[in-house]
Amino acid sequence: MRSAGELVVDRRVHGAEIARFRSHIVCGPMTSDCDIWTGAIGADGYGRFYLTRGGSGLCVRPHRYALAIGSGVVSAGVLGLHECDNPVCVKIASATDPHQHVVSGSQGDNMERMARMRRGGGRYAVRRFDSRGLRRERSVALREAVRHGWDADAVQAALLGDQPTLW
Ligand SMILES: [Zn+2]
Numbered sequence: 001m002r003s004a005g006e007l008v009v010d011r012r013v014h015g016a017e018i019a020r021f022r023s024h025i026v027c028g029p030m031t032s033d034c035d036i037w038t039g040a041i042g043a044d045g046y047g048r049f050y051l052t053r054g055g056s057g058l059c060v061r062p063h064r065y066a067l068a069i070g071s072g073v074v075s076a077g078v079l080g081l082h083e084c085d086n087p088v089c090v091k092i093a094s095a096t097d098p099h100q101h102v103v104s105g106s107q108g109d110n111m112e113r114m115a116r117m118r119r120g121g122g123r124y125a126v127r128r129f130d131s132r133g134l135r136r137e138r139s140v141a142l143r144e145a146v147r148h149g150w151d152a153d154a155v156q157a158a159l160l161g162d163q164p165t166l167w
Helices: 015-022 062-071 107-121 132-145 152-160
Strands: 025-027 035-037 047-053 056-060 079-082 102-105
Touching (some): 035 132, 047 062, 056 062, 062 102, 079 107, 102 107
Antiparallel strands (some): 079 102
């Protein structure tokens, strides 16, 4: 994808767009649970949300869109970073616990965060998902796990990459 441009989400102007965005999200019951994007997923394992702005189509990352709902605007070059190490999570980290879920940051912050997780700071250290293929596989498994509502066992299995055989 192109480098991230400025993204504006105005609750009054973009109400229908926000409602469509929310229709693609399944939330877990605990604050530690991720809110999982169940819409389109790209080859890199990250979600895709398609908008029409000013008559032209636009594709954005759902977790960055979620940040824009919260703050009204995400500046060019500012990324959404996953402290939960789950590319399809769109839950914004709470002010009281910024070490969960999606936070905003620069590319430099992202490099620092990835190095920290490689040192063992990630929540899901059981199996690393550094490759695009594995990341997409997990994202698709998570989407499947919540297709009929939040299934805690299926979500945990998908996060750990421990999928039962699908018949
Ligand atoms: Zn999360």
